[in-house]
Amino acid sequence: MDKFSQRPDVGKLHEGILDVLSDGIYVSDAKGKTLAVNHMYEQLTGLKKEEITGKLVTDLRNQGNFDVVLNPEVVKTGQKQTSVQVTKEGRRVILNACPVFDESGKVALVVTFVRDITLLTQLKDQIANQQEIIDKFREVQIRNKTKMQKGTVIFASKEINELINLLEKVAKTDATVLLLGETGVGKDVFSKLIHERSLRHNEPFFKVDCSTIPENLIESELFGYEAGAFSGANTKGKPGLLEMADKGTLFLDEIGELPLLMQSKLLRALQDQEIIRVGSTKVRKFNVRFIAATNRNLEEEVKSGRFRSDLFYRLRVAVLQIPPLRERREDILALTSYFFEKYNTKYRKDVTYTQEVCKAFQNYRWPGNVREMDNFIQSLIVTRDKEVLNASDLPPYMHFDAIEMDRLSLNNETKSLDELMADYEKKLLKQALDTYGSIAKVAKFFRVDRTTIFRKAKKYSLLE
Incomplete structure (x- = not known):
């Protein structure tokens, strides 16, 4: 062939x-x-x-x-x-x-x-679904990697560790809990943790912010109302939060803001576990575990007559005092790491930070506590295009925080108060000049005349 x-x-x-x-x-x-x-x-x-x-x-x-x-x-x-x-x-x-x-x-x-x-289109949807799975996986990785996390609380300090141990004991009971602490320390986080660790964890958890509900609506919101109880009411009536939280937990945030009349009605509800809806005569039973929180000094409020003493004593069964962030500085770096990872994952970024940023964070007093740090770090990641943040990316007030006073030799008995204040003023002024580079800008930041800055800089030999 x-x-x-x-x-x-x-x-x-x-x-x-x-x-x-x-x-x-x-x-x-x-x-x-x-x-x-x-x-x-x-x-x-x-x-x-x-x-x-x-x-x-x-x-x-x-x-x-x-x-x-x-x-x-x-x-x-x-x-x-x-x-x-x-x-x-x-x-x-x-x-x-x-x-x-x-x-x-x-x-x-x-x-x-x-x-x-x-x-x-199907491939595009599949890719989007895969990305969603990847994002969720990364979030799980973050939660698993954060060794300092316990429940939903990020900590490294002895103070919070002791608080968590006490919380674990209290949570297993049905005792009323009073959470005390400044705004932003995480009272709502601790309230949820108490519920999650309690025998009621499978039942509802409701939060009511007593400071945001108008005074004329607080009673109907908490106790509910019957049909036609007042103008504009739902024609079928409405259960209140106490009924809705039955068998679960009710968190009364900012309880110090409650009007005195409502304090009296709430006390009876706490004691008797029963309520009467607005516009009704029928007594309704409920079974709720109460957690209250406030940033006020309730003892002072009782003395001044703004808070009922009997309600205060009824609430003061298990008291958890949450220290501010400036008093547990070991937690600052732990929280910093957590929030950077959290928002890097959320916004698909990879922003890191220098040791100077860590130092500034540790020196800053964080008057808004954990909430301030959460929002601040989110803002940093959203608004900055840089991969590595340094001290120049921080606002000026973080460089001149009063915490620097703590770093002066306050235990030095050889210096008077005037000398210590002069040391602080010199250090503060030097930081400002190093940051802004000119007397005019420093004067604008401190809201004083240029001559004042010039005179003080000359006094401390800060001018070349």
Whole structure:
């Protein structure tokens, strides 16, 4: 047998190559004549190669087989073209038409890659779903990596560790808990932790901020009301938070803001575990564990007559005093690390910080406590494009915080108060000059005349 007769059919070979490609392929010449299509093209469009091979793309368009052709524009411009095409069966596909040039540089063929829009949309959705899974996985990793996390509280200090140990004991009882501490220390976080560690953890947890409810609505919000109890009331009546929290926990935040009349009614509800809705005479029983919180000194409030003593004693069963952040500085770096990881994950960033930032954070007094740090770090990550934050990215007030007073030699018995204050003033002024670089800017920051800054800088030999 002639060895040349064993060679494969070139045309069949080309068809086989086209059919193994995952994209639909449509090949036409410079005049728009259809030369070949592959099997995937037939599947995507519903058009068979026998129906279209040898026909002009413009004729096929005019016959309604599809609405868009790219061959003429590719031949005219010699450039790639992209468009969306709708076939006669209503299928939508994306066309990417590419020119193939001959030796003279003219367009000889147009090869069009055809892809299904529906498939691309599904792939896009799959990618979005995978990204969501990745984000959730990263959040879980953060929670697992944070060794200083216990429940929902991030800490490294002895003070909070002792507080958590006490909380664990109290949570297992049904005792009323009073959380004390400054604004932003995390009283709401500790209240949820108490509920989660209690026997009621599968029951509802409700929080009511006593400072945000108008005085004329507090009673109806807590105790509920009957139909027609007052103008504008729901025609079916409404249960109050005490009923809604039945078998669960009710957290009364900022309880020191309650009016005296409501304090009296709340006391009876605490003692008797029963309420009467506004506009009703029917007594309703409930079973609720109470947690209250305030940033006020309730003992002083009792002395001044702004808080009922009997309610205070009823609340003061298990008291948890949450120290401010400035009194547990071991927690600052732990919280800093946690919030940076939290918001880097949320906003898909990778922002880090220098040791100077750590030092500034530890020196700062954080008057707004953990809440201030949470919001501040979120703001840093959202508003800064830098990958590494340094001290210059922090606001001026963080460089001149009064905590520097603690770093002076306050135990030095050889210095008077005036000398200590002078030392602090000199240090503060030097920091300001180093940061702003000019007397005018320092004067503007401290809101004093330039002559005042000049005089003090000269006094402390800070001018070159």
